[in-house]
Amino acid sequence: MMRLSRAEYKEIVRWTEKLRPTRRCMKILKDKFPSHSQSTLLSIFSLEYQKWIKRTFSRHHVPDVIESYYQRYLSEAKAQPTAPVLLELANEVDLSPALMARIILDRFLQGQDGGMPSKSVLNSMLKEPSLIPDQILASNVYQCTINDCCYGPLVDCIKHAIGHEHEVLLREKLKEKNLSFLDENHLRTMGYDKTPDIILEVPVAVEGHIVHWIESKASFGDDQSHQTYLNEQFWSYWNRFGPGLVIYWYGFIGELDCQRDRGILLKDCFPTDIVTLCHATQQDRSPESQNKDKE
Amino acid sequence: MAALLESLLSQKVDIIKVVEWLKSAGDEDKLSISELGLTVHKEEFVPFLLNFLREQSSQALTHGPATPAKTPSRPRPASASGGNGTRAASRVQLFSPSFVPASRPSGSERRGGQRIMLGDYMVSPPDFQHRRGGHYIDETGGRRSVRGGEGYGRIIEQVSPPSVGQLNFNNLEEFPPVGSSPISPAASKPTRRINPTPVSAERPRSKPKTCFTSTPFSKPSSPLSGVVPLEGSMTGGSSLSLQEERELLKKEKTKRAQQVGSPQPSSLEPCTPTKTVLKTGSKVTPEQQTTCPEPSKVTFSLELDLLVELYSTCISENLVPNIFLELFFVMQLLTSRSPHTHDDEQESLCAAHSHSGVQPVHNCVYFAVKVLENQFQLVAHLDKCTLRLLAENERVASFSPHLRDLLTQAQDKSTAKVTELYLSTFIHSVPFQPDTDNRSNFSSDKAFHIFKKQRDIFYEVLREWEDFHKEPGWNFDTALGNRIRGMMSQMTSAGNHSHFARLFLKQLIQMCKGPRVNSTSGDAPDADLLGMLGAEGLGRLKRLEERLIQPHGVVGPCSPPSFPGYQEFFRDFLQAASCCQLNQHLQDSLCQQLLQLDEVSILSPPASICERDKEEEEEDGDMEQQKQRFSSVLLLARLLAKFLGFISFLPYQTSEKPSREIQDTAIALRSKSVPVLDVCAVLRNSIRRRHTILTVPWLVEFLSMLDFIGPRLLCYRTTLGTLLLFACRKLVLDRCEEMCYLNKLLMVSVLGWLFQIPVIPEDIFFTSEFTEVAKVEESDINVAGLDCIPLVDQQLLYTCCPFLGEFRKLLAAFVSGSTAKSGGIIRKITPTSAELKDTPAAHRSQQKLQVDLEQAFFHNQPPSLRRTVEFVAERVGSNAVKHMKATLVNELVGRGEKMLRDGLGSPNSNPSKLNDSICAQLCDAGLEALARATRFCCEKSPEAIRILLPHETSPTVLATSENITKRLATEKACSWLSANITGNYIAVGPRTDKELPTGSQLLTLLQKVGETLSCRKVRQRETSVIKLHRIY
Secondary structure, three states: OEOOOOOHHHHHHHHHHOOOOOOHHHHHHHHHHOHHHHHHHHHHHHHHHHHHHHHHHHHHHHHHHHHHHHHHHHHHHOOOOOOOHHHHHHHOOOOOOOHHHHHOOOOOOOOOOOOOOEEEEEEHHHOHHHOOEEEEEHHHHHHHHHHOOOHHHHHHHHHHHHHHHHHHHHHHHHHHHHOOOHHHHHHHOOOOOOOOEEEEEEEEEOOOOOEEEEEEEOEEOOHHHHHHHHHHHHHHHHHHOOEEEEEEEEEHHHOOOOOOHHHHEEEEEOOOEEEOOOOHHHHHHHHHHHHHHHH | HHHHHHHHHHOOOOOOHHHHHHHOOOOOEEEEEEEOOOEEEHHHHHHHHHHHHHHHHHOOOOOOOOOOOOOOOOOOOHHHHOOOHHHHHHOOOOOOOOOOHHHHHHHHHHHOOOHHHHHHOOOOOOOHOOOOOEEEEOOOOOOOEEEHHHHHHHHHHHHOOOHHHHHOOOOOOOOOOOOOOOOHHOOOOOOOOOOOOOOOOOOOOHHHHOOOOHHHOOOOOOOOOOOOHHHHHHHHHOOHHHHHEEEEEEEEHHHHHHHOOOOOOOOOHOOOOOOOOOOOOOOOOOOOOOOOOOOHHOEEEEEEEHHHHHHHHHEEEEEEOHHHHHHHHHHHOOOOEEEEEEEEHHHHHHOOOOOOOOOHHHHHHHHHHHHHOOOOOHHHOHHHHHHHHHOOHHHHHHOOOHHHHHHHHHHHOOOOOOOOOOOOOOOOOOOOOHHHOOHHOOOOOHHHHHHHHHHHHHHHHHHHHHHHOOOOOOOOOHHHHHHHHHHHHHHHHHOOOHHHHHHHHHHHHHHHHOOOOOOOOOOOOHHHHHHHHHHHHHHHHHHHHHHHOOOOEEOOOOOOOOOOOHHHHHHHHHHHHOOOHHHHHHHHHHHHHHHHHHHHHHHHHHHHHHHHHHHOOOHHHHHHHHHHHHHHHHHHHHHHHHHHHHHHHHHHHHOOOOOOHHHHHHHHHHHOOOOOOOHHHHHHHHHHOOHHHHHHHHHHHHHHHOOOOHOOOOHHHHHHHHHHHHHHHHHOOOOOOOOOOOHHHHHHHHHHHHHHHOOOHHHHOOOOOOOOOOOOOOOOOOOOOHHHOOOHHHHHHHHHHHHHHHHHHHHHHHHHHHHHOOOOOOOOOOOOOOOOHHHHHHHHHHHHHHHHHHHHHHHHHOHHHHHHHHHHHHHHHHHHHHHHHHHHHHHHHHHHHHHHHHHHHHOOOOHHHHHHHHHHHHHHHHHHHHHHHHHHHHHHHHHHHHOOOOOOHHHHHHHHHHHHHHHHHHHHHHHHHHOOOHHHHHHOOOOOOOOOOOHHHHHEEEEEEEHHOOOOOOOOOOHHHHHHHOOO
């Protein structure tokens, strides 16, 4: 059910346009599309929201705009030191709270020592707001990052964890099926220049298609991300290891699964129809069956 | 010349004398006939005869492409021809009531325009020197005479040969838009219509994607277009409307026409010979009233018989440049038509020749049938379909029932199937091998990373080509040129050429190495489709596709060199890249691989073959393996040689033949540098060591890429001359020498093709200029080379010489022409929906999948793993057979013998019943051999594999390798055992329980058991127990 037709996908996308990255909005989406899994919906929303932010971010990321946000934050924070003023500001101007926090923190640090703050300092302070010298700003940044379900260090962390979880899941499934494989780390030590998550030592056939490698993606496969992955990863794998399988754990647009005959197969779960080389049964049977034939 | 012919025809000179002269080896070049005061040279007489025949038949041949034999354009001294040639030649009109083309009825003149040249071949007579060679229609739609045009003289006015201005290329009737039609898209209106009928969209259990009729052929995503699902059809299942499909078909046709027709911007045009295909693309449009040839109306049969004998001798003795061209000409005569009525003008001319009333077609057919009878051995080696068409040809039947019977018999022996299925269409990448591809193989991090990108760009370009190259208006250089050149310049800065050259060549070999008909490779197009149709069906599907988008034209057996299928990509890539560093690396690599191939096959197959007699008796299986190995090596060598030739002569390619002065300068310049490959030495060495059957076919591919000047350089001149001498001395088909017939036939065929392509000078065949520098050394008698082993089969012959399929087309065209009013070559095709076959298909696709998985397993493993597995399987399988023979079979025979003795000893024994019972018992026991051999293989294979593979091999890889080895070894052992011990009836299915072995089968079994044990050849079929007794 996580393999959506393009029409279904567009319907969901149409709805997400009205929503903001808040828990309440996620609930609305879930209620609207009860037959789809929450993760799929969240993933689609997240991708759409990111696209929207990419389109609009430049509007916010201009020196005088930043300056005006900063001045507003300063005056409002002064007036209401305990209120989540930065979060409200972000919602008001339609910017991701986490990104708003980043912009303001960046501006704050510039004011402190004049120079441009290093990225790593910025990132570590976003991750750990207690490192921020200003108490009020620290709590505002904290409120922004925990209330953003698409951007920010927490989201990154969650995404990373989910990605890792699915890789582990994949490996377990393979072990369960007795399929031996080499993983990314192994391949790197052997000097491969491009490495999928999994290379099967002995290829299998999934739904009649040969599979040499498996790539796990803990996200929804939409046009844009799939195209990027194809160019940067999947075709490169094909160019080195032959045909393979991509698992989009949170589903994908069904129409994208059109390269099966060319060696890229899409699935939304670990496949059930796996055919392996089965010599044992073959050789035991053949003389027997010939014996039978003569009777 | 003509005098000799005339004297022969009037029986003043004994035919036997002339035939003997023709048959005599090269030394006696001259024939002196004192009574007539004639001295005739062979090299002059043969072209004269060929041209005489063409001229005589020119009027009857109003169909099919021109088949001009390459005859020299050099004027000959008049004295050599002994005088009054002209008169003599035109006096006897054996086939045609009138040979002066100008006198043709105006109606047929237009159509006959193309054929005129057939009659323009008169060689010697001084006042008739208007020889112009074959006229190839080149890509610009114009006509150029490749043979140079000395001596047009006054005959031009008289004969009025068609000039460029006269030819109306937009006349669809004259130049039907065959695939290679040289005309603009405007002219690509299909002349033959295929009206597809809708296929039921609702087909239970079959996905829309397996319905090939619902898919447009221009679908870009797969090379086997038409098999791949449309994006849209996956979900909706709503196929395109019929109208759209037909539009697509039309587009595709137009595109094909453009591809061939439109001139390429590149100045390297002549080295892209696909574009210059000599397709006169004649369509057979029989005139409303044609004469039905009758044996009783044949005139001049005496003279015709003489001609048949002379002509046949020339063919048999390899005195003609291309025997298949002659055979094609003969078949054109067989299928010739002539208008029923003659107009007044012609009538009068006929009267003037006092031969009025001669119906040329009777004589043509008579002559053709006689030659076919005479050349039956050659004809019998054609494919089954051609033989059937010949046997069913009513003219053959009425002129020679005997020939028809022979042809019918020959059909059963013929195995060649004309498969136009190129290689499997699923492209496989070249695997990344850490040994050669990881960082340590590169000079710097930068080089390593650049190559990483380049590999990806290369495949991206390949995929894009696959998707779009058939689209109308798509141009390789425009679409991909800049990307490729960008890649090359990066490569130069990183010094990665050797890495890329290796990738390029591996991919080339992967994709273009010969048609794998049995599709055991892992790269099947679509498992579903294959499951539904089977490999055979897929081939048919491919042919259907071709027929839908490309009407068949009869092209004749002299198609110029081409780069079919994926080869086109690699050629275009090299042209677009035009990177001298890459080309140098490729050259080095190609040379090395070619010479290695040439060596490899000397070492492995023959060595084992020669020792085999004593060592092993598994002839059938082994021979089949040897043939497969040979065919694979040969096809690979041909591919590599073609590309080596392409790259080597690329710098010298010109679109036009340079003038003599330019040629001389170029020869002087180029003779100073060393050629890329010492072809002379390779050839000489090959003749000496008797492996010409491998070397000659690939040398031909190499030489076919020559530029115009190349053949005049000493090294290539010598090679061409040597090949020519070799063909005349060693490849005469009828002489039973050390070389096998099909081996010779393959070489004769490829050499004939080579001598006929445009860049090879026309005078090569009939002068001594080439042969005087050449020598054919005697081969070393002590070397048992490849030449004496029957390695070539019909399949390989047809794979290497696809033009042999032209015979079938010509004959098929005749059949359809004589039955269908429309006169189209091809029957109408009405697509109907395919039914999904049930269980057998499912089973087959499962089996296929297993084979694919096995191949895929090897794909990402080091090549040594595969070699080890195959070697072990081969040895263990062989040992299993030996073991069975030494143990079980031995014991069985002993038991049988005892039973026989006991049985015969007992009173009132009935030999035949006794025989039956013994046979039954032994047969049962014989089956035990299969089980035992299987056990043997399963036990021994893993041991060997474990010792031979690297210690570090992962357990799974090891286990899989062991299993594959077991399977292969078992397969080898069991197939031999079941073929040789248990008789035919076990391995051949399908069987039912009721189908019990018959007595004679059992007898065969016993014989085999006996033979196997005693290693004695039993020639005759044993009929009684007594004979059985004698064996032991």
